[in-house]
Amino acid sequence: MTPDSEVVLETLDLGHAYAPGRFAVRHLSLELHRGEVLGLLGRNGAGKTTTVRMLTTLLPPTEGTARVLGMDIRTGGRALRSRLGVVLQAESLDFVTVERNLTLYGFLWGVPREVAKSRAEEMIELFELEGARHRKPWALSGGERRRFQVARELMHDMDILFLDEPTVGLDAIARRRILGFLRRRSRAGLSMVFTTHILHEADLLCDRVAVMHQGRLRALAPPAELKHRYSGAREVAMSFRRPLPAALTLELARALADHGATVPTTEADPAGAGTLLRFRVEHAEELLPWLTQWVQVHGLELSRLSVEEATLEGAFLGLIGDLSEPPDTAAGFPAPEVRT
Numbered sequence: 001m002t003p004d005s006e007v008v009l010e011t012l013d014l015g016h017a018y019a020p021g022r023f024a025v026r027h028l029s030l031e032l033h034r035g036e037v038l039g040l041l042g043r044n045g046a047g048k049t050t051t052v053r054m055l056t057t058l059l060p061p062t063e064g065t066a067r068v069l070g071m072d073i074r075t076g077g078r079a080l081r082s083r084l085g086v087v088l089q090a091e092s093l094d095f096v097t098v099e100r101n102l103t104l105y106g107f108l109w110g111v112p113r114e115v116a117k118s119r120a121e122e123m124i125e126l127f128e129l130e131g132a133r134h135r136k137p138w139a140l141s142g143g144e145r146r147r148f149q150v151a152r153e154l155m156h157d158m159d160i161l162f163l164d165e166p167t168v169g170l171d172a173i174a175r176r177r178i179l180g181f182l183r184r185r186s187r188a189g190l191s192m193v194f195t196t197h198i199l200h201e202a203d204l205l206c207d208r209v210a211v212m213h214q215g216r217l218r219a220l221a222p223p224a225e226l227k228h229r230y231s232g233a234r235e236v237a238m239s240f241r242r243p244l245p246a247a248l249t250l251e252l253a254r255a256l257a258d259h260g261a262t263v264p265t266t267e268a269d270p271a272g273a274g275t276l277l278r279f280r281v282e283h284a285e286e287l288l289p290w291l292t293q294w295v296q297v298h299g300l301e302l303s304r305l306s307v308e309e310a311t312l313e314g315a316f317l318g319l320i321g322d323l324s325e326p327p328d329t330a331a332g333f334p335a336p337e338v339r340t
Contacts, residue, residue, distance in 0.1 A: 014029070032191055050215075104196060
């Protein structure tokens with residue numbers, strides 16, 4: 001579904017300091033539109049969970065403003081919370097069976113009795129909890145508990161659903177099922193804020209992605225735009241039908257260098273009798289028309305010309321850095337120096 005223009009959430013310079021001058025989130029300004037899925041991406045400690053807790057009134061901001069569904073998060077209180085759904089990483093489990101838990105949760109949110117019973121059955125089937133129906137949540141496996149948490153929050157009607165790492169601990173099948181359900185709900189008009197460190201999920205589900213690093217917003221755009229702008233150098237492979245002469249290989253290498261490409265590697269094409277040439281370059285698609293023209297001008301033939309697919313992970317790495325490195329002191333950066 002294409003999100004409409006109605007803004008249902010807006011922040012301006014929102015921030016939270018857990019000690020004087022030590023901020024978990026700072027200067028966060030963004031919007032959420034009705035029917036939109038907004039992803040919050042970032043390394044552990046980037047400020048994603050703190051942001052969700054502020055927007056759902058669970059944590060007071062120490063600076064800036066935010067309005068959710070037209071209400072100030074500082075004063076909206078119960079009236080605001082009644083229109084939100086929240087799935088947090090922290091577990092909150094009760095001592096009644098899964099089936100009873102779901103039904104009671106619906107009752108508490110004002111869902112009519114018969115509707116709550118019917119919806120509980122739907123959630124049990126959707127999230128594959130039939131075998132856990134008569135068990136208490138604390139006795140479930142980790143994956144079952146997470147599925148139960150998400151199912152329970154979907155028992156009531158809401159205007160915005162906040163999901164903080166909703167697929168943590170789930171296998172691939174369970175993740176796919178939950179993401180499919182969330183996509184259907186978003187197409188029906190439900191707005192969502194979705195945090196995850198599984199970049200493929202964000203690419204699949206989100207209309208726009210906000211990349212956070214050390215508590216600050218680094219980029220905000222649709223996944224396709226982020227991939228185009230920040231994916232960095234990607235590999236281009238050219239398979240020539242016949243062996244490429246050394247002189248032409250050198251000429252092409254020099255021309256590619258002028259376009260910012262790496263020195264190409266060449267080898268015998270394992271799929272044919274010609275030469276396979278590889279190199280890496282940023283914004284590879286923009287180079288393809290020139291490459292095609294160069295091949296034609298020199299009377300050559302290609303059996304294949306391919307570009308490595310741009311990924312959200314590549315864009316994330318381009319913005320944030322190597323995920324294998326230890327994170328920075330993300331949740332504790334000092335207030336920036338203000339120059340006047």
